[in-house]
Amino acid sequence: MARAETARGRVQPVRNHELLLWLWRLLSSAQLAVALIGFLALAGLLAVVLPQIPVPLRDSPAAVGAWLEVQRGKFGPFTEPMHWVGLFTVVATWWFLAALGLLAVSICVYTADRFLAVWRNVTRPRELVPDSFFERAANRVAFVTPRAAAGEDASARLQALLRRRRFRVRTLAEAETTYLFADRFAWAQMGSFVTHLALVLFLAGGLVTRLGGYTNALFIAEGTASPVFPVSHPEQMQVEVVDAVGVFGESGAALDYRSELVIYQGGREVARGVATVNGPLSYGGYRFHQAGYFGEGAALRVRDVGTGNALYRETLALEELVPAPAITVRGDAGALLVDDVIVPTDFIGEASGTLITVPGSGRQFWVGVTQDEEEVWNLVVYEREDAEAGFLVPAGESHTAGGLTWTFAQATGLPSIVTSGIPGDGDRAVVVLSETPEGTPYLTVLGPVDGRALTLYPDQPVQIGDREYLFEGRREFAGIEVRRDPGANFIWVAAGLLLIGLLITFYIPRLRLWARVRPQGTVVAGLAERSGVFQSEVERLMEELGVTTVEGKQGAEGDA
Structure with a gap:
């Protein structure tokens, strides 16, 4: 008795095969796949709604910390917990990637679980059904067999019509009754598996790209090169931009960007070609796309005159x-004395300008621009010998004073940069690019030499002490995106398979017909994978047979 109680109270262990069976059923559940898709959709929505840490910053703790400080003003004390959970890097979190992987496994198990049954249904479909099926089928039509085509003749005629409509037909005769089974596009039932395979390949392509992909954005000037990888790398390459071209329409809209590139690896040229936005240059599994264009650049070189060594390049x-004023100045007789854009070298409060000498007059004026409270640009003019006689000229207007007529056309923006490192007396310098009335570019450098302005023309060096400054010319920049995407082929194949699977599913539906032909009447019943297919097909058959419906039933169509 004690032995029986002990046996009754003992916990039965879970067998391994039962656990595996439970896991298989869980993974093959359509509900699990729907739940995972919903979870990933919600996570994707969070990634759109919430700000995400830029990818280039994620490897730098200091940069991430500074980014979080900015977000703290929006999320307050919740900033750190949100970052810890991964809400600022949703698509890179372990839980998002785990859900993607689990979805891929679920799709594979779901497909495998149903594959054998569907394959059996495609290759060995049920050809013979009981007579009760012809009475209870959701899709059935009954009609009187024409006397002229009674018995075998009627079944033979029906077989011929079905075969002509691309059905595979099997027959079975029992006394005066002939049973027919007709199947068309049986292979179309595999279309859903093609779609499932496409989904798996999409996920696989994304995983392969994440594990083995690489993306880097380079900003390279003409005549210079930049490394592909920011640190030492066994596949390190150098990208040189030989020529960067930007084509613009009359309205200023960009029409085309392209660059001539040269790829170096191991100190030798390995590839050369033209890269465009949609036509990248490819080498070694990497693609070099034209991602941007910037046309305002200047090449500046400073060298030591004594040694000839380059101090700066x-x-x-x-x-x-x-801002710089575009002006014209005319004398008493209307003679044009000045027609130029005045490059500013002095920045006084909200005004920027410089001292110029009006040709033919010997008089010097400080000429600049400033904006008033209504954001209207005004020309500012002061004569050096009589500062009290200054005046303002609004944009588009003229003013006559001291025998000179000043016309202020507009304030134009000159390309410039505030930079450091140019050899000289100052730590920082302002570099401004402009053009002469004849269209010759020239560079104005402010700061490195006793605060004075250096005006440099292309290939005309200017020596200051033991340093020589040379403007080598205007340069253009190309934005080059380097990309290695090993999952791209998976994505292309997946896209093709998805399209094929959807076309098969929606436009090539499977149709199975069972017919019972007797001298007194014929019944046709069927299973169709799309609504309306059975009805339209049977109507065509009856029209060609020349019969009318005695009894018909059109129900919900679907696979049994």
Whole structure:
């Protein structure tokens, strides 16, 4: 008795095969797949709604900390917990990637679990059904067999019509009754598996790209090169921009960007070609796309006159604009004395300008621009010998004083940059690019030499002490995106399979018909994978047979 109680109270262990069976059923559940898709959709929505840490900053704790400080003003004390959970890096979190992986496994198990049954249904479909099926089928039509085509003749005629409509037909005769089974596009039932395979390949492509992909944005000036990888790398390459071209329409809209590139690896040229936005240059599994264009750059070189060594050589991206007045000055007789954009060298409060000498008069004026409270640009003019006689000229207007007529056309923005490192007496310098009335570019450098302005023309060196300053010319910049995407082929194949699977599913539906032909009447019943297919097909058959419906039933169509 005690032995029986002990056996009754003993906990039965879970067998391994039962646990595996439970896990298989869980993973093959459509409910699990729907729940995972919903979870990933919600996570994607969070990634759109909440700010995400920029990818280039994620490897730098200091940069991430500074970014979080900015967000603290919006999320307050919740900032750190949100960052710890991963709400600022949703698509890179372990839980998002785990959900993606689990979804891929679920789709694979779901597909495998149903594959054998569907394959059996496609390759060995049920050809013979009981007579009760012809009475209870959701889709059935009954009609009187024509006397001229009674018995075998009627079944033979029906077989011929079905085969002509691309059905595979099997027959079975029992006394005066002939049973027919007709199946068309049986293979179309595999279309859902093609779609499932496409989904798996999409996920696999994303995973492969994440694990083995690489993306880097380079900003390279003409005539210079930049490394592909920011640190030492066994596949390190150098990208040189030989020529960067930007084509713009009359309205200023960009029409085309392209760059001639040269790829170096191991000190030798390995590839050369033209990169565009949609036509990258490819080498070694990497693609070099034209991602941007910037046309305002200047190449500046400073060398030691005594040794000939270069002290400074940079191509500067002039990304800022400094306001400068476009003016004309005429004398008493209307003679044109000045027609130019005045490059500012002095910045006094809200005004920027410089001292110029009006040709033919010998008089010097400080000429600049400033904005009033209504954001209207005004020309500012002071004569050096009589500062009290200054005046303002609004944009688009003229003013006559002292025998000179000043016309202020507009304030234009000149490409400029505030930079450091140019050899000289100052730590910082302002570099401004402009053009002469004839269209010759020239560079104005403020700061490195006793605060004075250096005006440099292309290939015309200016020596100051033991240093020589040379403007080597205007340069353009190309934004080059380097990308290695090993999952791209998976994505392309997946897109093709998804399209094929959807086309098969929606436009090539499977249709199975069972017919019972007797001298007194014929019944046709069927299973169709899309509503209306059975009805339209049977109507065509009856029209060609020349019969009318005695009894018909059109129900919900679907696979049994």
